[in-house]
Amino acid sequence: MNDPNEEVAHLLTQYSNQEMEELILRMRLYAQHKLGKKNDNFEGEELLDFVFGVFDKALSGIRNWDSKEYSFEEFLFGVLKSDVSNYFKKQKRKAPEKVEDDEIDESYILDLPVYAEEIGHRDDAFNLIDYDNQKKHFLELLENSGASTLEILIFECWCDDIYKSGEIAELLEVSTAEVYNATKRLKNRRRKLKKTL
Secondary structure (H helix, E strand, C coil), rough: CCCCHHHHHHHHHHCHHHHHHHHHHHHHHHHHHHCCCCCCCEECCCCHHHHHHHHCCCHCCCCCCCCCEEEEEHHHHHHHHHHHHHHHHHHCCCHHCCCCCCCCCCCCCCCCCCHHHHHHCCCCHHCCCHHHHHHHHHHHHHHHHHCCCCHHHHHHHCCCCCCCHHHHHHHCCCCCCHHHHHHHHHHHHHHHHHCCC
């Protein structure tokens, strides 16, 4: 199986229907978080068009997966991230530039940490540096502790700053009652896991 397209096609057939639905849902949630919730139509494309565009590029060889470098899902989300980024670049090119006479060149300003005494609150920028690794580690702990798929998806919503049960229920296409029950279980599970850390 030397052809990368065949490898991708073979790997996709290994997913069960439920696993594939969960993967597509996670990719759709990622695209929605990055593109914004205000709009359902992005230049004639919908969120699922971005997701299925990733599969199309992977299967047609437009984007090739280096299995030695990345896991399959890292590859898929990497392509999706790139497509979303390209969408924004395209939008920026289309938008007319504003040119102001009194424009100040701020390129010399460095991104320095801000101390609490200077602005009256903490700057958590440095805490975000290892956020992806912490999230990945905690997701593994949740899976190992027997968390349901719904609990894991709710936790991922929380990581993307989506907290309202109604909003989560709408995104995950489940009832609010299911979200409430899973949230209670998830909170208890998180409390127990944090004690072991």
